[in-house]
Amino acid sequence: MFDESETVGREYLWMLARRGMGLQLFHQDNDAFYDLVRLRKRAAEFVAGSSLICRAKSGDREAAVALKTSFWPFVQEFELAIDQQPLPREPLARKFGDAAMRRVFVGMARAMREMKSEEGSHAAHWRKDAECLGISFFADDRIPAVQELIDRAYTRDISLFFSMLAGTEFIAEELSRFLVDSQDFTGLFSRKRWMWGEIHLAPHDDGRSHLEIDLDLARAYGSEDASRIEADVVSAMALFRKAADEIADAALLSA
């Protein structure tokens, strides 16, 4: 039977989602559920403890080039991995009930499509910044831990996938915070700016951040035990650090 009120409701949700406003999450208490301060602090520690990133910050061109080229395979694959992740409805319907699942899922599915295209534009910024650093060619070889990051982005464990995305967001934001104000670093680029970093620090004034969506879905598809999801997020962040250390070793930059 045609139910007009449901149709109107659905169109209204689409309209809100189109504007990036009013996106509903599965949980309203993620800020209390997760220890976000601890997670962000761990990300900042992973970044600041990396010799590669510290050398880049102090204006070491070789380190900056190694950072931009060696992480490129992951930056490039990240958007594709988001695109290829199926989001099954059944586990969500089982957990939240059919009505609640439908109410939230439409907006979430759209938010994921937007996330994919935004990450595509972030990858384009990464590439353009690299050009401004004098890099004209990205080799296809992959450092082992960078390949591990890529493999984890393609996991079919959906909670682990969103934990990986959340860890990536934390690292991207803290890496940006660490480097974007360093004139020794930005001075290496022809336009004296590192746009990828600036973009990751821009406030989300048009709706939910990628991080909020990632953490909500990691929980929706996963455990109600925050420590288990947080362990996955920290392990993803640790993998970025391992990759940075391997890149430093490969470039003979280690102290």
Ligand SMILES: [Fe+2]
């Ligand atoms: Fe990004």
